[in-house]
Amino acid sequence: xxTQKLDAINDYANAVNVASEILKSGGIVAVPTExxxxxxxxxxxxxxxxxxxxxxxxxxxxxxxxxxxxxxxxDNIACDxxxxxxxxxxxxxxxxxxxxxxxxxxxxxxxxxxxxxxxxRFPSDKTICDIILKSGLPLAAPSANTSGRPSxxxxxxxxxxxxxxxxxxxxxxxxxxxxxxxxxSLVGEKPRLLRPGAVTPEQLRKILPDLIIDDAVxxxxxxxxxxxxxxxxYKHYAPKTNAILVEGCSNSFVRYVNQKTDCAAICFEEEYYxxxxxxxxxxxxxxxxxxAKNVFAVLRDIDTLGVKEVYIHxxxxxxxxxxxxxxxxxxxxxxxxxx
Numbered sequence: 001x002x003t004q005k006l007d008a009i010n011d012y013a014n015a016v017n018v019a020s021e022i023l024k025s026g027g028i029v030a031v032p033t034e035x036x037x038x039x040x041x042x043x044x045x046x047x048x049x050x051x052x053x054x055x056x057x058x059x060x061x062x063x064x065x066x067x068x069x070x071x072x073x074x075d076n077i078a079c080d081x082x083x084x085x086x087x088x089x090x091x092x093x094x095x096x097x098x099x100x101x102x103x104x105x106x107x108x109x110x111x112x113x114x115x116x117x118x119x120x121r122f123p124s125d126k127t128i129c130d131i132i133l134k135s136g137l138p139l140a141a142p143s144a145n146t147s148g149r150p151s152x153x154x155x156x157x158x159x160x161x162x163x164x165x166x167x168x169x170x171x172x173x174x175x176x177x178x179x180x181x182x183x184x185s186l187v188g189e190k191p192r193l194l195r196p197g198a199v200t201p202e203q204l205r206k207i208l209p210d211l212i213i214d215d216a217v218x219x220x221x222x223x224x225x226x227x228x229x230x231x232x233x234y235k236h237y238a239p240k241t242n243a244i245l246v247e248g249c250s251n252s253f254v255r256y257v258n259q260k261t262d263c264a265a266i267c268f269e270e271e272y273y274x275x276x277x278x279x280x281x282x283x284x285x286x287x288x289x290x291x292a293k294n295v296f297a298v299l300r301d302i303d304t305l306g307v308k309e310v311y312i313h314x315x316x317x318x319x320x321x322x323x324x325x326x327x328x329x330x331x332x333x334x335x336x337x338x339x
Contacts, residue, residue, distance in 0.1 A: 003159065004168035008032070008127050015170050016127070020135035022167050028052050030144035030158045032172035033125045035096045035180050035197070036151040036296065037158050038067070038141030039166065040128070043077070049110040049140055055165040058147040063113040064140040065098050065181070066120045069132035077120045077138055079104045084208065085186050091207050094124040096177050096198040100185035111140045117187050127172045143180060144169070150237045150299035150331070153178050157300065178293035179323045184208070193217060196323040198292065217326055218317075220334055236330040239302040239310070245332040247314045248339030250274075250285075256339055257311050264305045266298055266312040278305050285313075288320040295324050299331055311337075 006015035041048035078101035103118035155171035182197030264278040283290035
């Protein structure tokens with residue numbers, strides 16, 4: 001079976017209408033968002049959600065994010081919503097920001113992987129919002145890729161992983177942010193950053209001054225520890241090629257990889273021409289937003305290089321760099337070399 005491809009660039013209204021009808025009938029559709037492409041299903045339907053887990057090969061203990069298209073929809077998703085949630089919504093919605101809140105009764109239990117909380121966000125991408133409004137459904141949507149693989153930032157990435165496994169893909173623009181949303185839990189004594197993204201800790205602390213950064217942002221989960229948010233699993237976003245994250249200055253990184261054989265380097269553009277092995281630049285070390293936009297496409301490109309190992313130069317952990325570092329350390333299975 002070939003997945004239906006809906007052209008949202010040249011035939012937008014038809015793509016939105018057809019996708020909405022598929023979702024209302026219990027189907028699953030890959031849709032563009034500003035972060036990454038998502039695999040959407042009705043957040044009210046356990047059967048539809050189970051189809052998402054099956055198509056992705058995703059462990060069912062990994063919760064999903066529910067997407068809404070207006071603040072008015074929040075009351076149908078969550079309950080006992082604290083005042084600080086509305087303050088965060090005013091500051092960061094619509095946009096790449098997700099809140100974990102107490103789960104409302106209408107949301108399928110499978111969305112939250114058995115937890116009594118739900119993750120919810122209001123994306124800024126027009127296409128997914130129009131599909132939500134047309135269908136009348138909040139949409140649970142993890143990244144539209146095979147579980148564990150690099151997340152998709154283009155429709156072609158989705159088709160590469162999931163063609164024939166889902167009902168349709170809405171082929172729209174490439175994702176502008178490039179990494180998944182920032183996730184903050186507002187359940188508990190203090191707000192807790194569970195997954196970094198384009199909304200940075202510095203921005204969050206203007207609204208949430210007592211924000212805590214969860215240990216799992218930069219470290220492995222403890223044995224048996226429950227996943228409170230997507231993106232907290234041990235290994236995520238991984239290429240098939242063995243990948244090692246390398247921390248150190250540019251001169252040290254260049255010397256290190258140039259001594260290696262049968263390998264490739266993922267580097268900053270400033271050091272590209274100094275590297276003698278196969279290499280791909282993922283952007284300037286001075287522009288963390290560009291690194292974020294490019295990182296998943298580059299992780300996919302690694303497997304075209306025909307090498308046994310790839311060494312990835314780690315970005316700064318400041319600002320959006322923290323989100324990029326978080327994705328890379330998981331893509332490398334926490335295999336890190338410090339120079």
